[in-house]
Amino acid sequence: MGPWLDSVTGWLTVNPQWLAAAVFIVAFVECLAIAGLIVPGTVLLFAVAVLAGSGALSLSETLLLGFVAGVLGDTVSYFIGRHFHQNIRRLPGLRHHPEWIAGAEAYFQRYGIASLLVGRFIGPLRPMLPMVAGMFDMPFPRFAVVSLLAAAGWTVAYLLPGWATGAAIRLPLPEGFWPQVGLVVGSIAALVGLSVNSSVRAHRLVTVYIAGLSLVILGGLFIGFAHLNAFDQGLMTLIQEHRSPLLDEVAVMLTQLGEFKNMFVISAALTILLLVTRQWRHMLFAGSTLLITALANTGTKNLFARMRPEVLADPLSSYSMPSGHSSGSFALFLTLAVLAGRGQPTRMRLTWLLLGCLPAVSIAMSRVYLGAHWPTDVLAGAVLAACVCAASLAVTQRQTVLNPMPTKVWWLVLPVLMALFGFFALWNLPHALLRYSY
Template sequence: YFQRYGVASLLVGRFIGPLRPMLPMTAGMLDMPFGRFLLVSLCAAAGWSMAYLLPGWSAGAAIRLPLEEGFWSEAGIVVGALLTLIAATAFGSLRSLRWVSALSAGLGVAILLGLFFGWPHLKELDEGLLAVIQGARSTTFDRIMVIVTRAGDFHTQLWAAVLLCLLLLVARQWRAALFAILTLLGTALANGALKATFGRVRPEVLMEPLSSYSFPSGHSSAAFAFFLTLGVLAGRGQPPRLRLAWLVLASLPATAIALSRVYLGVHWTTDVTAGALLAASICAASLTLVQWRSPLHAMAPRVWWLILPACLGLLGAFSVWALPTAMQMYRYQ
């Protein structure tokens, strides 16, 4: 059981108190590869710590700050739509339905269209969350969030995408490279077109507001496109539960980048949600096209040892390299 579902067990078990201290011992006794254990444990630890702290922090912030009357109803609508998409994708994946990718793409586009035409009616949600988050800022956390958001910058994601596609081509993973190119390039083009079409302005938090429009968030869409591509490729050839576990694991760093944009005050919550939906929809549509005739096969471990260190090292280097300039850019009023 642990050999088949070890990654999923680590992800889920971190959220269950009595299991949390037992999982490392179990993984060690059953010879789980240390690199896999370390990567999954780091992401799972970040996830459960946020999940345990956010409810209490949110409740305290809601009591401390007056929220508009329509805040909770708008939040319920958005969260309900996202949970519907996640539940449908999980159900179809666990049942091994052939058209689950097409179903996910269709639901994602439907919710995305709802956000596009409904964001003027979500004003209370956007302004309420921005006020709550800005009220909890700290100097130490500012620096951390700037490092995180740097991983989603245009030049960072551009070079990471180029590197990933080149490595896949060098390794002769033709269909995987086609899937990555369709997802990454398609997301970038769609994001640029939608920003130019809707032209929504950013929150007025920074001393020197950024010039480009905010809807949907380019950082959020680029990060989700890149990490979901890695998650989909990692799950090829795996059981359904493990494929879902890889997608959850890949979504964690992308979610952190998206939330950093709201924390820094350069995007509304609906901006980053729309960016995530855009990337997920194009990723699912690209996977449907690539797997139209036959499933996408798993890549050899040696290919992963070539791709992961190179891509993650590049993201980390770009994030830290221009930290002083980025801190100057994200100055608050």
Template structure:
């Protein structure tokens, strides 16, 4: 398999004109029943992402090709399941590995539509769940709607790291960038790795450890940010190299979701909805997390008084470190992810948190794209939110774990918050575009 992988990547490197088709096919195979388990699609997607980022393809082209390929793989898998139904168990490979379809079927029957969203990020389940959905006669329009949503986050999560690596190798970057980036990435990998391991093993001290690790990483960043100029300037140059007029409008829309007024209204709505639904402890956890994150961010911002990047025509007058947009977004969406995962196994709780972090990460990256925050600003904001969120969860669960919310309550809360987000962002878009222009 290693030799085959080396041959594929070497051939694509020598024939970059086929790279777009390769991204589409690899994404399709990665999401295709059975084939997605056998073929090392994740490694191949990273490799072709690096090639695309080296100048062969724009970021939007790379993501669109992967997104389309993933959707086609889902539809083919769904069609196979719909065609053969229970007879599918007798097909080659599945007959020899009944556990592949058995685990996916159990997962789908237990979590329904949510399994297609969560299982997208769980390797062995990703290619099997669409086939099981077809086998169990899930309505096609519902499957397509869920698949379109799941494939969008999946394409970003699996292609963006490779593309960014390729672009970083292509551009002239400041001296010290790679060393500083390696230190930051290694520290974050250690923190996330320890938290993930403790959660999967269902350790009682997982939440206190998460709070402590995030606090330690945040303290190191607060002390060391003056020594990360190469990292900040290099990533800023990489992101600014991708700016276009059309993408500016989209990023302004995303960044509006993290504005103070938006986060205040949506946070208040979340707390009010939980109180109306008599979810007292969940409401206390949400309100405490959002309020403490906002207060801590304001205090740190004025203490460090770090100037913003000199990108905008009319630079913002407030300070940049830590990023208020990043801390507010991560606090809000982490709260939603934690509430969604209550009462579920560790793997599912982690998957909910991953899904919750995607919109928060988009808001944080939009700040770097628009040139109003350094990368270390948004990293500090995310660590601050994660630390406070984990600490508040520890306090709220001293006597007993937070109970799982009823599906009706969860859907009401999520729908209302998303609707409020969309309404506020759209209403304020024209003013924001003028504010964040070059």
């Protein structure tokens, strides 16, 4: 594959006018039934995203192309399944590889709508699940809503890293930037790798290990943030270089969600709903995670008294590290992801955690984008929340495993939380746009 990939990227480098089409086609094929299993789309996506980030396409253009192509790939796959139904097994490729559709079919039958959200981030399932949804006659409006949500998260997760890498290579960045990036990325990779490996092996003390390593990384950030100046300055330069009015509005809407008063109301609503529905242990886990994270964030922020970046036209007066938006959003979404994964296979639990991290990362990165926090601020907030969440889960499960919540509880919790998120995202949006202008 190496020479072929080199020839493709080499041709696109010489002919950048075709790069937008390449991003669209690769994203479309990656999400297209059967074809997405054959073509190495993930590698190609990263490669074309790197080229896009080198100056050929803006971030908003790259993400929009990937999003539209992903939705189109899902839609075509859905109608293929809707048209052929069970005869789909006779199609070329599936006739000789029945296991390709068997796994997606079993997954869809077991998890329903959730499979379309979670399976989007599981390589072999991603291109097959929309086709299976059509094969089982899922109503198209319901499928379309889920596809739009899943495609938005998938686009950011799969295209943003490559685009950012290309942009970083192009810009003149501070000396020592790349070694510090390696140190930070390596630490996070170690945390994620330990979490996945311990979970797959079903280690009895997995949550204790995760909490311990998170605490070590958090301590390193608190002690060494002054020595990661090149990392902070480089990423801040990279992000501020690519601001646009459209992304400004999206970032402000996201940062609205993470405001302390909003997160307090949403967290309180979740805890009260668990209390009303008599989910005692779930309430203790969620309440302790959210409360301890908030208290720890406030205490450490005042302890280290780090000043904020000088980007905002109207600078914030509070201290910077760790980011309250980051710690609050990660605490909430990791809590929901842990609760959603109770009683499910390891791969499903890990995928729920990945899904939970996507909105939290979006809120956290909006703070860096708007210039309200340094990158290490939001990283410290995320690791703080992960540490508290893992420790709280370990304490909650020290005698008995936390059971899954009844479906009827989820049907109460999710609509309430989604309504609150929607309200807070739009409330005072014009005022917030003025506040975070630069």
